[in-house]
Amino acid sequence: MKKVLLLSLSAMLLLSSCVTKKQFTDLEAKQKETQDLLNSATVKLNSCLEERAAATAKATVLESQVNDLRKNNDNLQILSAKGASSIEKTLESIKEKELKITRLQDAMTKKDSMTLALVTSLKREVGINDPDIEVNVEKGVVFISIADKLLFQSGSYNVTSKAKEVLAKVAKVINSKPDFEAMIEGHTDSQSYQKGVLLDNWDLSVKRSTSIIRVLQDLGVNPGQLIAAGRSSYVPLxxxxxxxxxAKNRRTRVVVLPKIDQFYDMIEKEMKNLEAAGK
Incomplete structure (x- = not known):
């Protein structure tokens, strides 16, 4: 009876330190929502650029007409006060729209620049010649995929000493990017697993994630930037x-992405500005 009680308490302590499946699903949904917003912003931006080009061409013609009329005193009276006011308003509207477009472009360029800089840093620090370590970008998200054999013994969630050398490089990059978060995803194969308080591959994948997080935290990474997650065997390569x-499916992914809430708010604000300007 005492052993059962101890095992139950251990399981509760272990699982309480990890994110729930619902929290992880919410994170994925938030990431997808942000990606959809980015796609919408890109379409809106392209439309605005086309409108700006047409409006700029129109404004150029109007400005040329105004200059010609002003040079010719005899024809100056043809330009009515109403017409001049309309031209000025058109030019002012173009300038305002250009400012909003520039802000949206800056927001998206900033995100792209951060992603490029992050990939460069990771490839330089982690190395690109090791076949067991991959640095890639998928849908604007940067991730490092590390083979299971570099991190854990078979069936274990204890991080090896060799793995700490690789994780030290990852920690260095994360520490240099305080505006980013790192989600540690544990992935297993489909072989059934049960050992001690761990019931299945879900438990193993999450426990491996939290084990790596503790190593990163010991290496000085701000725990506020770290997210623990497990995918079990349900996202195989x-x-x-x-x-x-x-062996290929047993891996850990370090997903590095801008803090979603900050980036989402920035893009949403500029999208609203563009929509208001189009009314």
């Missing part, structure tokens, strides 16, 4: 039909 394929 390849079929789990051979030992070699299962």
């Amino acid at each position: 390849v079929d789990n039909n051979t030992a070699e394929n299962r």
